[in-house]
Amino acid sequence: MEFMPTIRFAGDLPGGVVLAIALVAAFAVMWYYARETRTMASPYSYLLPALRAAAVALVIFILAGPVWHRRQEIGTLGKVTFAIDTSASMSMTDSTGSDASESRIRRATRLLVGTPEHLGLVDQLSETHDIEVIGFGAAAPVPLWTNRDERTLETSLQLIAEDRRTNLASAVSAAIVDVESAGVQSPLDATANAPVNNTPRANQDESPDDEQDSGSPRVRSAIVIISEGRHNLGPSPVDAARRIASSATQVMTLGMGSEDEPVDVGIAQVIRPDSVAADGRLSGKIIVKQFGMTGKPLGLRIEHQNKIVWQHTITPDADGEFEVPYDFGVEPLVEATQQATVRGVSRDAVALDLRAVVDGGVSPGAVEIDSTAAGKMMTENDSMPFRVAASVRDRRLLILDGSSRWETRYLRNLFHRDPAWRVDTVLYGPGTDIPNVTRGSEPGQFPADAEAISQYDAIILGEVPADQFKHADAALLRQFVSRGGGLIVVDGRYQRVRKLVDTYLSDLIPVKYSGADAVIDGAKIVPTVTGGEQPMMLLRQSDNSDITSVSEMWSRLPQPQYVNQVEPQAGAEVWANTTGSSGESTPWLVTRLFGAGRVFYFSSDQSWRWRYKLADELHARFWNQVLSAVMQPPYSASDSFVSLGTDRVEYAVGDSSLIRVRLQGPTGKPLGDATVDALLVNDDRVVATVALSIDDPSRGTYQGETQPLEPGAYEVRIRASGFDSTALQATTPIWVGTPNHAELRRVGLDKNALMQIAQAGKGSYFHESSADKLLEQLKPLSSGSIIESDVLIWQSFYWFWVVIALLTAEWLLRKRAGLV
CATH class of the missing domain: 3.40.50.410 (von Willebrand factor, type A domain)
Incomplete structure (x- = not known):
C-alpha cells in the first residue's frame, strides 16, 4: 500500500516563516518590476513581473528545505x-x-x-x-x-x-x-468463515506465521x-x-519499578460526615498508610484556621494502612468562623475548612521532626484538606404513622432527644388518640398546604390508613420531595403502604409489590455492591468502606422477623437485600431520586431490634446517617433579601453544583418574577455565571446547576434584577478538587x-x-515492511531547472516586447 506523498521541511527556519518571506519578496519584485511594464500591452504588463517574482520566491523558499516524502507499505x-x-x-x-x-x-x-x-x-x-x-x-x-x-x-x-x-x-x-x-x-466471525480443519496441532509454539489455532x-x-x-x-x-x-x-x-513500597507515611483518606450540628461533635477516622517506619511514633493532628483542634500520637507495629478515630467538638470552630461573617448576613450552615496532617518521626511531647530524615520519598500526602458543613439551624422532621409501633417510638425518641432536631409526630387512625386525621399547620396535624409542609426537612411515612389519605396529600408529598425534601417510607406488616402504592403514590415510592403473599420471613440483611459503597451504610467508625467488611458487620445484626416482598421500579437502586428462610430474596432498602429530592423505602420496620445490648450505638448512628443522606443541606447564608445554599460544600473536579436561592422584597414578600444569576468568584474574579430558573414563584425560590467545575476555591454570590449589587450580601463558599491520595496509597x-x-x-x-x-x-x-524515501527537492536539479525555466521565459518575453 502506498500513501499519498507529503511535503516536509528540513530547513533551519520554519516553513511558514520562509513562505511569508518569499511572498513579501515576490510582491516587492512585482511592484518594482511593474513600474517598467505598466505602459505595455497585455499580457506583458503583468506576465513579466509575475515570472520574475516566481523565480525569486522559489530561490528564497530553498531556505525552508522542502523534502518530498514517500511512504510505502509492503505486505501486512x-x-x-x-x-x-x-x-x-x-x-x-x-x-x-x-x-x-x-x-x-x-x-x-x-x-x-x-x-x-x-x-x-x-x-x-x-x-x-x-x-x-x-x-x-x-x-x-x-x-x-x-x-x-x-x-x-x-x-x-x-x-x-x-x-x-x-x-x-x-x-x-x-x-x-x-x-x-x-x-x-x-474470532467468532473467523470461525464461521474458516474451512473445517480437524488436524491437531503437534506443537503450540510453531512459527507465528501460522494460525494461532x-x-x-x-x-x-x-x-x-x-x-x-x-x-x-x-x-x-x-x-x-x-x-x-x-x-x-x-x-x-x-x-x-520495584515491588517494594518506598519508605513513606501519609494520609490515605479522611472519613467524615457531610454535616454536623453546630453544637455537636465531629467524629470520623483518618486512614494512615506507612511503610518502612514501623515502631516509630507518628503524630496526627487536625487543624482549623492554622490552629490544632485535635491531635494524637500512634506507633504502628506493621507496614500497611491503619485507622485512627477522631472526635472533637465543633462549637468553638463555628464561633470562630462566624466572626468573619459580614454584618447583616446570617448563616444556617457554616462550612468548616479543616486539614488532617501526619508527621513522621514525632516523639511524645514534640511538635514535629523532619520526616525526610528516614528516607521518606513523598511529601504531598502528608496532609489532606477536608470540609464539613456545621448546621446552625435546627432541622425539622415530620413522622406520619397509623399506629405507635416500636420503630416509630424509637425513631421519635431518638430525634426528639437530639437538640439539633425538632420533631412533629402525627399518629392517626383506628386505635390511636386521633381516629380521624385533621389537616392544618399546627403540631399534631397533617400539613394542609405547601407552606405547612415546606417547614420540614424530611418526612418519615409509615403505615397510615389509606382510606384517610387523599389525592391532595399525595400531591403535597410529591411537591415536597421534588423541591428537595427527603422522604423515608418504613413499611410494616399491615399492608397499608402497599395500598398507598396501588392507589396514590406509585410514582413516588420506588417499589412495586409482587404476588399475593407479600410478607416473607426475614433473614440477614446484605448490602449490595452499590449500597456497600455508601457512607450511610457504615455502622461503626472502624468499618472499612469495602463491601466485604460492610457486609460482615450487617450480617451480625439481629434479623428482621418479616420483610415485605417487593421489586424495585425502573431507575431505582437497591442498596441492601434480605433472604428469607426458604431462600426467597427481596430488597430491604431501595432508593431513587425524585426531582431535587430523594426517597428511601425500607421493606421492614425491625431496625429497633438492633438496640439489643447495644442501645443507640448502631441504631442511632444508622438513622442519623439516613436522615443526612436523604435531606438537602439548608440554605447556608441569608441576608434581608436572599437566602443561598448549595447541595454540598466540597466537589470533585468535573462535578456540578446545584445552587438554590430564595428571594424576597423589602416587605418580606417572595419575588418569583426576577432574573437571577449565580456568580462563581475566584480570587475576586467572576469565573462563571449560572442563570437560575424559577422553582416556585409563590415562594420566590430559584435553582440552577453549574457547568462541570474546575479545581479551586470559589465563593458563590447572587445577582438579581431590581437589586443593587451591594444589597445582596449573602455568599457561600465551595471547594473543588480536594487532593485525592488514592494514587499514592500504594506505589510499588x-x-x-x-x-x-x-x-x-x-x-x-x-x-x-x-x-x-x-x-x-x-x-x-x-x-510486512514500510519503505520510506525522501527527495531533497531544494537540492535536486528539478528545482534548479524550474527557476532557470522561469527566468528564460521572462528573457524571451522581454526580447519579444522589445525590452532587450
Whole structure:
C-alpha cells in the first residue's frame, strides 16, 4: 500500500516563516518590476513581473528545505499501541538519596525512544509495524505520536506524571475502539468463515506465521501497557483485556519499578460526615498508610484556621494502612468562623475548612521532626484538606404513622432527644388518640398546604390508613420531595403502604409489590455492591468502606422477623437485600431520586431490634446517617433579601453544583418574577455565571446547576434584577478538587495485577529490565515492511531547472516586447 506523498521541511527556519518571506519578496519584485511594464500591452504588463517574482520566491523558499516524502507499505503490517501511564505514581524513582535514579516515566520514555548507544523499541519496530503511542491516567487516553507523524518521537514524549488516579481499563478500551473501527475480524466471525480443519496441532509454539489455532485469525495487533499496575479508577482492566483479546488483539504489560513500597507515611483518606450540628461533635477516622517506619511514633493532628483542634500520637507495629478515630467538638470552630461573617448576613450552615496532617518521626511531647530524615520519598500526602458543613439551624422532621409501633417510638425518641432536631409526630387512625386525621399547620396535624409542609426537612411515612389519605396529600408529598425534601417510607406488616402504592403514590415510592403473599420471613440483611459503597451504610467508625467488611458487620445484626416482598421500579437502586428462610430474596432498602429530592423505602420496620445490648450505638448512628443522606443541606447564608445554599460544600473536579436561592422584597414578600444569576468568584474574579430558573414563584425560590467545575476555591454570590449589587450580601463558599491520595496509597509495582491483565488479554507480562523479550514477542505480529524515501527537492536539479525555466521565459518575453 502506498500513501499519498507529503511535503516536509528540513530547513533551519520554519516553513511558514520562509513562505511569508518569499511572498513579501515576490510582491516587492512585482511592484518594482511593474513600474517598467505598466505602459505595455497585455499580457506583458503583468506576465513579466509575475515570472520574475516566481523565480525569486522559489530561490528564497530553498531556505525552508522542502523534502518530498514517500511512504510505502509492503505486505501486512502489525499494529502496536504503546500506552504510557502518566499518573503520579509513575513519578517515583524507586530509590532514595542524592543519587536518585530517573523516574519511572522517564525510564519508560527512554525504553521507547532509545539512547545513542541502544535503539528504542519504537525504532526497532517502526520499519515493520504501524506504531502508535498514547498516554493515559484518570481521563480518556491522549494520542501522543504515530510513525506517520512528522514530529520526532522524543519531542512528542515530554511527559509529566501528575494524574491523581489511574484507570488501566481506559487504555485497553481505547485499543478496543481502535480495533472495532478498523473492522478487525473477530474470532467468532473467523470461525464461521474458516474451512473445517480437524488436524491437531503437534506443537503450540510453531512459527507465528501460522494460525494461532483452528478457526481463529492470526493476531496482528497488540497494546503494550507501560505502568506500575496500580488501578484505582474505573471498571476492571482484566475484563477490558478479556474483551479486546476476543478481537484478535493481544495485551502486553510492561511493569515499571520495584515491588517494594518506598519508605513513606501519609494520609490515605479522611472519613467524615457531610454535616454536623453546630453544637455537636465531629467524629470520623483518618486512614494512615506507612511503610518502612514501623515502631516509630507518628503524630496526627487536625487543624482549623492554622490552629490544632485535635491531635494524637500512634506507633504502628506493621507496614500497611491503619485507622485512627477522631472526635472533637465543633462549637468553638463555628464561633470562630462566624466572626468573619459580614454584618447583616446570617448563616444556617457554616462550612468548616479543616486539614488532617501526619508527621513522621514525632516523639511524645514534640511538635514535629523532619520526616525526610528516614528516607521518606513523598511529601504531598502528608496532609489532606477536608470540609464539613456545621448546621446552625435546627432541622425539622415530620413522622406520619397509623399506629405507635416500636420503630416509630424509637425513631421519635431518638430525634426528639437530639437538640439539633425538632420533631412533629402525627399518629392517626383506628386505635390511636386521633381516629380521624385533621389537616392544618399546627403540631399534631397533617400539613394542609405547601407552606405547612415546606417547614420540614424530611418526612418519615409509615403505615397510615389509606382510606384517610387523599389525592391532595399525595400531591403535597410529591411537591415536597421534588423541591428537595427527603422522604423515608418504613413499611410494616399491615399492608397499608402497599395500598398507598396501588392507589396514590406509585410514582413516588420506588417499589412495586409482587404476588399475593407479600410478607416473607426475614433473614440477614446484605448490602449490595452499590449500597456497600455508601457512607450511610457504615455502622461503626472502624468499618472499612469495602463491601466485604460492610457486609460482615450487617450480617451480625439481629434479623428482621418479616420483610415485605417487593421489586424495585425502573431507575431505582437497591442498596441492601434480605433472604428469607426458604431462600426467597427481596430488597430491604431501595432508593431513587425524585426531582431535587430523594426517597428511601425500607421493606421492614425491625431496625429497633438492633438496640439489643447495644442501645443507640448502631441504631442511632444508622438513622442519623439516613436522615443526612436523604435531606438537602439548608440554605447556608441569608441576608434581608436572599437566602443561598448549595447541595454540598466540597466537589470533585468535573462535578456540578446545584445552587438554590430564595428571594424576597423589602416587605418580606417572595419575588418569583426576577432574573437571577449565580456568580462563581475566584480570587475576586467572576469565573462563571449560572442563570437560575424559577422553582416556585409563590415562594420566590430559584435553582440552577453549574457547568462541570474546575479545581479551586470559589465563593458563590447572587445577582438579581431590581437589586443593587451591594444589597445582596449573602455568599457561600465551595471547594473543588480536594487532593485525592488514592494514587499514592500504594506505589510499588503490582506485578500480579499486570500479569492478570496480560493473561486475560492472551499476552505476556515483562518487567522493564526484560524489555528486549517484549520486542521478540512484538516482531512476529507483522509480515510486512514500510519503505520510506525522501527527495531533497531544494537540492535536486528539478528545482534548479524550474527557476532557470522561469527566468528564460521572462528573457524571451522581454526580447519579444522589445525590452532587450
